[in-house]
Amino acid sequence: MKSKKIFALVMACVLGVSAIGCSKKDDNGESKTTDAATEGSTEAVDGSSEDVDTSSVDASDIKDWTFYACMSGKEINDGNEIQEEIAKLTGVRVKETWMAGQEPAEAIGAMIVTNDLPDFIDGGDASDQLVEAGVLVAWDDYIEKYPNLKEMYTDKEWELFRKDDGHIYWANVFGNTYGESQARGHNDEAFWIQNRVLAWDNYPTIETLDEYFDLLKRYSEANPKNEDGVDVIPYTALCEGWRYFCVENAPQFLDGYPNDGSVIVQLEGVDKPTIVDYNTTPTAKMYFKKLNEVYNAGLMDQEFATMSYDDYIAKLATGAVLGMCDQWWDFAYTVNDKFKASGYDELGYNYVPLGLVAEKGTKNHWHTYGDTLNSASGICVTTKCDDPDKAFEFLSRCLDQEILDLRFWGIKDVDYLVDDNGMYYRTQEMRDKWADENYKANHICAYSYFPQYSGTSKTSKNAMKPEDQESEFFDGLAKPLQDCFRAYDYDSYDDFLKSEHDEMGFWYPMYSYSNLMSTMTEGGAAWTEMGECKHEWLPKVITAKDFDSAWADYMKAYEACNPQAFLDEMQEELDRRVALANS
Amino acid sequence: MSSNEKDAPEIELKSKISKTELKRQKVLLIIAALYVIYGIVFYYLPLAGWVMAFENFSIGKGIFKSEKAGLRWFKYLFKKNSSFPRVIRNTLAMGSLNLISQTVTAIGFAILLNEVRNTFGKKLVQTISYLPHFLSWIVVTSIVREAFATNGMVNELLVNLHILKTPISYFMHTQYFWPIVAISNVWKETGWNAIIYLATITAIDPALYEAAAIDGAGRWQKIKNITLPGLRSTIIILLIMNIGNVINAGFEIQYLLGTGVLSPVSTTIDIYVLNHGMKNFSLGTAAGIFKTFVSMIFVFTFNFIARKTGEDHLF
Numbered sequence A: 001m002k003s004k005k006i007f008a009l010v011m012a013c014v015l016g017v018s019a020i021g022c023s024k025k026d027d028n029g030e031s032k033t034t035d036a037a038t039e040g041s042t043e044a045v046d047g048s049s050e051d052v053d054t055s056s057v058d059a060s061d062i063k064d065w066t067f068y069a070c071m072s073g074k075e076i077n078d079g080n081e082i083q084e085e086i087a088k089l090t091g092v093r094v095k096e097t098w099m100a101g102q103e104p105a106e107a108i109g110a111m112i113v114t115n116d117l118p119d120f121i122d123g124g125d126a127s128d129q130l131v132e133a134g135v136l137v138a139w140d141d142y143i144e145k146y147p148n149l150k151e152m153y154t155d156k157e158w159e160l161f162r163k164d165d166g167h168i169y170w171a172n173v174f175g176n177t178y179g180e181s182q183a184r185g186h187n188d189e190a191f192w193i194q195n196r197v198l199a200w201d202n203y204p205t206i207e208t209l210d211e212y213f214d215l216l217k218r219y220s221e222a223n224p225k226n227e228d229g230v231d232v233i234p235y236t237a238l239c240e241g242w243r244y245f246c247v248e249n250a251p252q253f254l255d256g257y258p259n260d261g262s263v264i265v266q267l268e269g270v271d272k273p274t275i276v277d278y279n280t281t282p283t284a285k286m287y288f289k290k291l292n293e294v295y296n297a298g299l300m301d302q303e304f305a306t307m308s309y310d311d312y313i314a315k316l317a318t319g320a321v322l323g324m325c326d327q328w329w330d331f332a333y334t335v336n337d338k339f340k341a342s343g344y345d346e347l348g349y350n351y352v353p354l355g356l357v358a359e360k361g362t363k364n365h366w367h368t369y370g371d372t373l374n375s376a377s378g379i380c381v382t383t384k385c386d387d388p389d390k391a392f393e394f395l396s397r398c399l400d401q402e403i404l405d406l407r408f409w410g411i412k413d414v415d416y417l418v419d420d421n422g423m424y425y426r427t428q429e430m431r432d433k434w435a436d437e438n439y440k441a442n443h444i445c446a447y448s449y450f451p452q453y454s455g456t457s458k459t460s461k462n463a464m465k466p467e468d469q470e471s472e473f474f475d476g477l478a479k480p481l482q483d484c485f486r487a488y489d490y491d492s493y494d495d496f497l498k499s500e501h502d503e504m505g506f507w508y509p510m511y512s513y514s515n516l517m518s519t520m521t522e523g524g525a526a527w528t529e530m531g532e533c534k535h536e537w538l539p540k541v542i543t544a545k546d547f548d549s550a551w552a553d554y555m556k557a558y559e560a561c562n563p564q565a566f567l568d569e570m571q572e573e574l575d576r577r578v579a580l581a582n583s
Numbered sequence B: 001m002s003s004n005e006k007d008a009p010e011i012e013l014k015s016k017i018s019k020t021e022l023k024r025q026k027v028l029l030i031i032a033a034l035y036v037i038y039g040i041v042f043y044y045l046p047l048a049g050w051v052m053a054f055e056n057f058s059i060g061k062g063i064f065k066s067e068k069a070g071l072r073w074f075k076y077l078f079k080k081n082s083s084f085p086r087v088i089r090n091t092l093a094m095g096s097l098n099l100i101s102q103t104v105t106a107i108g109f110a111i112l113l114n115e116v117r118n119t120f121g122k123k124l125v126q127t128i129s130y131l132p133h134f135l136s137w138i139v140v141t142s143i144v145r146e147a148f149a150t151n152g153m154v155n156e157l158l159v160n161l162h163i164l165k166t167p168i169s170y171f172m173h174t175q176y177f178w179p180i181v182a183i184s185n186v187w188k189e190t191g192w193n194a195i196i197y198l199a200t201i202t203a204i205d206p207a208l209y210e211a212a213a214i215d216g217a218g219r220w221q222k223i224k225n226i227t228l229p230g231l232r233s234t235i236i237i238l239l240i241m242n243i244g245n246v247i248n249a250g251f252e253i254q255y256l257l258g259t260g261v262l263s264p265v266s267t268t269i270d271i272y273v274l275n276h277g278m279k280n281f282s283l284g285t286a287a288g289i290f291k292t293f294v295s296m297i298f299v300f301t302f303n304f305i306a307r308k309t310g311e312d313h314l315f
Helices: A002-030 A032-049 A081-090 A104-114 A124-132 A140-145 A155-161 A195-200 A209-222 A241-248 A250-254 A282-296 A309-317 A328-342 A388-397 A401-408 A428-434 A437-442 A470-476 A479-488 A522-543 A547-559 A563-582 B003-016 B019-024 B026-054 B072-077 B084-115 B119-134 B137-147 B153-160 B174-203 B206-214 B219-243 B252-257 B269-277 B281-308
Strands: A063-069 A092-098 A120-122 A189-194 A233-236 A264-266 A274-276 A321-327 A351-354
Touching (some): A081 A092, A081 A401, A092 A388, A140 A388, A155 A563, A189 A195, A189 A209, A189 A250, A195 A209, A209 A321, A241 A321, A250 A282, A274 A563, A282 A522, A282 A547, A309 A321, A309 A328, A321 A328, A328 A351, A428 A470, A522 A547, A522 A563, A522 B269, B026 B072, B026 B281, B084 B219, B137 B153, B137 B174, B137 B252, B174 B219, B206 B219, B219 B281, B252 B269, B269 B281
Parallel strands (some): A063 A092, A063 A120, A233 A321
Antiparallel strands (some): A189 A321, A264 A274
């Protein structure tokens, strides 16, 4: 009997504990507790917020918060100088950690289950899971409270962020221009080529795949080895995980369409914007046939199908790879700095983009002018944060010009100088320092996933970011790159692509929807299987001895994944967005 | 563990159960109860989560409020054109290959090591051979990747020995993947798995060997007639226990070595669940239930066969 009682007692305890656990979770979901927390601490915030612009915050009042991004990145050191400077001004210090060796859904899933959340988070493709789990603080009230935040988007654009439950939980921080655009980079996808290859052929005009691979072939035959004796690899393509877009999505661009990512949105010759699958178009077949040809001619990296992202970056950093198709942000941050550090930039190894098309004369959209709003993810404040109001104040302060300058330009007279006209500039020494790994860890703090703008400064004529500043841009280029720009008479990277200057439709980009799909819906299940099928077959098709039969087998396997279910769901979403734009 | 030992105390218990006896064993019973509670809380209560497999589970709504879905997710696993049957094949194939190769090499290694007369050498080899067990798969896969690369050690060796004319790109062809996984597992685990066999061999009565030697048995005959029969019950019991793990063919090595081209042979159930179920917990749970049942069928079947053939068995 007694043992039964003990047993009952223990069971009661267990139940009690789990009940408490459950009820806590419920509270978080309704964000009631967060309101209470806000009230409790408003006194402290109010006390300092009045004079927050003029005086710096006491060291003891600085909030130490954490941020997690579902993206790979480099951690900066504790005590980073600009981070401390920003902490003094805003009263918030954010420790950033980055995803490594995981997929967003894994990382976020684990965080939700263990309730081990940071204060700020960017959930990437898994952002919807955070909403579902009810661990995010809604932005709605704070957008009204902080003009800086409200200013980020128009009311209609904010609507795109609104979730089914009627709340806004994040704002995407990228692709947002303040004032006049100063952009000189091409932060998107392209077929890239080392500028020395163009120089070797006297800066030709390259428009089609044939011309591109022909040039790579001729160059590699004439120069089979690099200056340091490494064999050149004329072309490579990354196939790993989600980054397989490097091999997968070129057909949409070759047909002249912009980066909707998972589908083409056709406008011409149809009565409403229509979803088209780019995997099965004649252009897709032509493109993979070309890759197959190039591979069998030995021009393509023989190990492209098995390399990991790290292998890929290491390969690019040796300067051996002459060309590839990729997004700028996927390689440039690491590779350009490596080139600079090893002096390869002076040998003409830097990549410039080419806007190739399937047929000469096709108008292309490799470069999208105007802003791209990806509503699928962005910066979120979680319910773990002990003072959400202060958190949103911090997000808002991030958009003060003073803080923006610190994040992107650095400290005045240390990282940049100001001339008599108030224009910022850097000396070569400052530029080299800014690209140095150690300096980055100890001095630079860009808070790169926090609210920001490109474009023009709020208070002066300077560009928001140094790489967009006219003088900085050109002086910052290595000598061979400058020659290349001069030879073509270009003054920014997008000139290379010759893309159309169209405004993108309100639905753009459609990947912001497909990225959030899961096997819960039929279309999502088809999307997962199409991804698996393409991961398996594209390398097979490229390496096949007999392309046509391999392509036929691939198409058979692809059709078995029921792509129509996916396309139908995409069409539904497209219709919804079109209706929203017209409302 | 043998059946005779197990049956005996059961009979005793039945005859002696009484209030006084229970009182006398109070402390023991409480200690035992703690373990029972532990088992219930951590092994059996979580099984309630299986409900998720029969709903369209959403984290926000929770187990009780999520919409019911019946057998939707089991149907999903076995619908037309599903890759799941192929995934099961991969899992079972790699699991069986691992089990067989590991058992054989571990026994062989233990016997060979036992024959070494030099104690220092024996200890040294044993220590070195079980160290890889402590390496994480991420390290081992890097080594494997390097070793089997087109310009790696394996290719170089085979080309220089004129067995191959040109190097093979092992990770581009599906037929090499299972053997590579088995070899990697053997390399990593043989030393560790041999420990239990070595311990069993040590327990064999030396008098048997002396008697055999007097009868003129050589080393080979001693191994065949004394060591192997001595290991027999250990082998059977370990096999029964490991056979349930066949379906856990692994996650890390396949995940880390697998690429798109290899996915038709490298995707195990765990990886499938990761790809299809990360944003869909219901599907993951359904696959998990399926996995559990397959494991149970294996263990019961093998145990049944062992019992029927008069071998030692677990239950």
